[in-house]
Amino acid sequence: MQHFSNTTIASWERFYRANFINSITGFKSASLIGTVNTKGQTNLAIFSSIVHLGSDPALIGFINRPVQAAPHTIANIQSTGNYTLNHIHPSFLELAHQTSAKYPEEVSEFDELGLTPEFLDASPAPFVKESKVKFALTLEEIIPIKLNNTFLVIGQLQHVQLEENILLPDGFLELTQASSICSNGIDAYYATQLIDRYEYAKPGVSPKKLVK
Amino acid sequence: MQHFSNTTIASWERFYRANFINSITGFKSASLIGTVNTKGQTNLAIFSSIVHLGSDPALIGFINRPVQAAPHTIANIQSTGNYTLNHIHPSFLELAHQTSAKYPEEVSEFDELGLTPEFLDASPAPFVKESKVKFALTLEEIIPIKLNNTFLVIGQLQHVQLEENILLPDGFLELTQASSICSNGIDAYYATQLIDRYEYAKPGVSPKKLVK
Numbered sequence: 069m070q071h072f073s074n075t076t077i078a079s080w081e082r083f084y085r086a087n088f089i090n091s092i093t094g095f096k097s098a099s100l101i102g103t104v105n106t107k108g109q110t111n112l113a114i115f116s117s118i119v120h121l122g123s124d125p126a127l128i129g130f131i132n133r134p135v136q137a138a139p140h141t142i143a144n145i146q147s148t149g150n151y152t153l154n155h156i157h158p159s160f161l162e163l164a165h166q167t168s169a170k171y172p173e174e175v176s177e178f179d180e181l182g183l184t185p186e187f188l189d190a191s192p193a194p195f196v197k198e199s200k201v202k203f204a205l206t207l208e209e210i211i212p213i214k215l216n217n218t219f220l221v222i223g224q225l226q227h228v229q230l231e232e233n234i235l236l237p238d239g240f241l242e243l244t245q246a247s248s249i250c251s252n253g254i255d256a257y258y259a260t261q262l263i264d265r266y267e268y269a270k271p272g273v274s275p276k277k278l279v280k
Numbered sequence: 281m282q283h284f285s286n287t288t289i290a291s292w293e294r295f296y297r298a299n300f301i302n303s304i305t306g307f308k309s310a311s312l313i314g315t316v317n318t319k320g321q322t323n324l325a326i327f328s329s330i331v332h333l334g335s336d337p338a339l340i341g342f343i344n345r346p347v348q349a350a351p352h353t354i355a356n357i358q359s360t361g362n363y364t365l366n367h368i369h370p371s372f373l374e375l376a377h378q379t380s381a382k383y384p385e386e387v388s389e390f391d392e393l394g395l396t397p398e399f400l401d402a403s404p405a406p407f408v409k410e411s412k413v414k415f416a417l418t419l420e421e422i423i424p425i426k427l428n429n430t431f432l433v434i435g436q437l438q439h440v441q442l443e444e445n446i447l448l449p450d451g452f453l454e455l456t457q458a459s460s461i462c463s464n465g466i467d468a469y470y471a472t473q474l475i476d477r478y479e480y481a482k483p484g485v486s487p488k489k490l491v492k
Contacts, residue, residue, distance in 0.1 A: 085336065
């Protein structure tokens with residue numbers, strides 16, 4: 069085993085440390101967040117710190133970096149109250165990663181990169197037409213995290229759009245079937261393979277694989 | 281495409297809805313959190329809503345459900361200020377899932393399930409000996425999320441233990457090499473395959489694959 073203390077880690081070069089700390093927390097969702105400002109200018113950006121907060125009501129959170137580092141998405145969500153989350157698939161993975169470039173506010177990543185904004189009655193914010201799993205949220209609360217000037221942005225699920233054959237009979241979404249990618253660190257993307265699903269765990273009962 | 285509105289989703293049976301909402305946010309980390317109470321009683325529980333918050337200082341968050349649903353881990357963290365996060369691998373995946381059963385406070389999931397508590401100078405909280413990627417945290421802040429009585433628990437990284445051959449020359453951890461699992465929904469676990477890593481994105485420059 070290799071051991072690293074916090075003083076060792078703090079002494080590392082900035083990008084080495086960022087790679088290390090960003091990958092140690094494990095695999096994560098990466099999705100594109102679509103927004104529009106009050107002038108109708110669309111924005112699209114990749115976010116990887118997306119968390120499930122609760123099912124009833126359906127609340128989903130994401131972490132927004134300090135405003136000076138990532139200003140447009142959070143500003144648009146604050147001013148309009150609406151945003152979309154769009155899963156990423158290998159067919160447009162390079163373009164999705166490229167949305168992390170610091171484009172000026174007046175540039176729409178949709179136009180710049182050739183992804184298609186899709187406006188549906190379900191939301192004033194644009195969806196990504198190329199995405200097979202996507203949903204619209206309305207802003208509930210932005211909680212400032214004072215420790216490092218980031219924000220937990222919490223939205224309530226309003227409307228879901230799914231390609232056929234992803235939703236299983238028990239409500240579960242088979243995201244490997246959808247080829248939704250998974251991410252790690254600041255720049256790595258993964259495909260997934262189901263190992264198993266297990267039954268609801270109870271004390272004294274051995275875990276059973278779900279028979280599907 | 282299939283469409284589902286929030287009123288449709290709210291009308292669904294509880295477990296169907298939970299499967300749906302828990303899986304729509306995409307793939308996520310699942311790790312075991314190890315704690316100890318002030319009497320020396322160890323506790324181990326699986327958590328899947330783990331988020332990277334920042335690299336300098338290294339801050340990592342996780343969502344704890346309402347206290348009545350998940351009382352022991354958060355109580356131990358509050359009383360001792362220490363906890364460990366331990367990646368899960370296929371060799372003990374069933375046992376890791378089984379930690380989600382509601383064992384009484386006086387039962388240690390380590391003893392009950394046969395996972396090995398590992399006490400290192402780095403932390404008063406137990407690590408999982410069987411885990412290849414693990415780290416100790418000290419509590420920084422617990423932020424209550426009033427919308428649904430959950431909590432964002434924020435810790436600072438103190439000490440990392442890694443099996444050999446996982447850390448790459450640029451600081452990135454190759455978690456597929458470590459066979460760290462990835463999760464989705466409330467009961468599904470996945471293996472991963474690297475698609476690609478990309479260079480830091482800049483406006484006007486096409487995304488390039490990282491040559492490793």
